[in-house]
Amino acid sequence: MSGRHPFTLLALAAALPALAWTLPAPWGPAATLIVALTLCLPAPRVARTAFFTAAPFWLFLFLLHDRATALAIALRLSTMIASFVWLVAILPPARLVEALVSAGYSVHVAFLFAATLSAVPALRARAQRIVDAQRCRGLATRGGPLTRLRALRALALPLVLSALHEVDERALALETRGLSAGTRRTPLAPPPDLWVERVARWALVAGCVAAIVGRVLWRV
């Protein structure tokens, strides 16, 4: 799948949650979740990340709601999470930028999409560096829930502050490297966009529209 055009990957990652929230529960969202998990499965790390991100939602939803409601929301949220985790893992921001620029979008729009995708791994790497530094200075970050909670509190402030500080410097750096030059960016390696993929994307859009229309009519 990684060789597919970035717009195809985006369309698929957007269509699955859209269908999950539109189709009737539990079978609709269950089907979309199966598709999303099937996409994640080839990379065990991606599947594991999706699982551990979604698991707490299942726990709290079943504590707060009746079984049917909890199952419906949990399946839909899990589809969203799995789709997003899969997209982040499979779509390098640089390819997305190239595709957006080739399609005529401004580099600002491209950067907005790319920065969103790259924010998760970047924050995770930063958090790991901070935890490592704190462990070097004797802070216990492993152990029982209380120890982990204390470690989380110690991590939160430096993580947020350093991220904010980096935003300032990165804005200066990107500005000086022509991000706001006002000229059309030269695509360096525009990804090929096959007609089959364009058809597939329109089919996904049509599927979502049909699901919404069908759901509205069915409810009526």
Next chain:
Amino acid sequence: MAGLTLADVRFWYPATERPALDGVSLTVAPGDVVAVVGAVGAGASTLLLVAGNLAPRVTGGRLEGSVRTAPSGIVLPTPWTQASGMAFSVWDEVAFGPANLGVPRDEIARRVDRWLARLEVTQVAARDPATLSGGELQRVILAGVLAMEPALLLLDEPTAELDPAGAALVWRLVRELARADERCVLVATSDLDAIPAFATQVLWLQHGRVRAAGPPADVLARDDIWTDGPGATTVAGLWRQAGLAGPVPLTVADAVARVR
């Protein structure tokens, strides 16, 4: 035409009372390399941001005075925050700036290959920028800015992450850029020992004001830069500590010449 002309510039960061720059005037002509020195907080980095048209446009704040600047590129001290985050490889990272300027693809390739070679990082061209060492990444970032071919090059502690060999390469390149390519270069640095080899002028800032300006031999040999300022070159420091008389030498070659 000068690459940079500042006339009586005052600059305040947002929500501050005291100006970070206070009445600074400076002209940098093509071929000039001006080294900006001063203690931490003296205003050297701010001066570069103003010269690069980033302050107050990006940083916010208030500017008074006249700033006339040529198209510029700035290299900041921390390489990790300057990577675009949108490049598969070092080659793409260097191409990021010229591509944003709309430079044709063939010309981008020519520039990227040229600057990777001049900064001696061609061997890492295919690597992911995230896997580079600080020194390698700093040279890649510098190559990326140079590939945009700015008329005015602004360097803020450009050797902070480099080993001595890497620092020597950068200072040699700075000198070549000014002499051969007629670029204007403004460098904020605390590497005082390197200044006599590459700078044509030194600007000593103190509390946002210009305390002294002139050729390195004049500014770095002053008594007050040794007592009130960022210090002096190692040779000048040893000369003073030894209590030797006469004009203070800045380099080993100067000292040898004086002794003979």
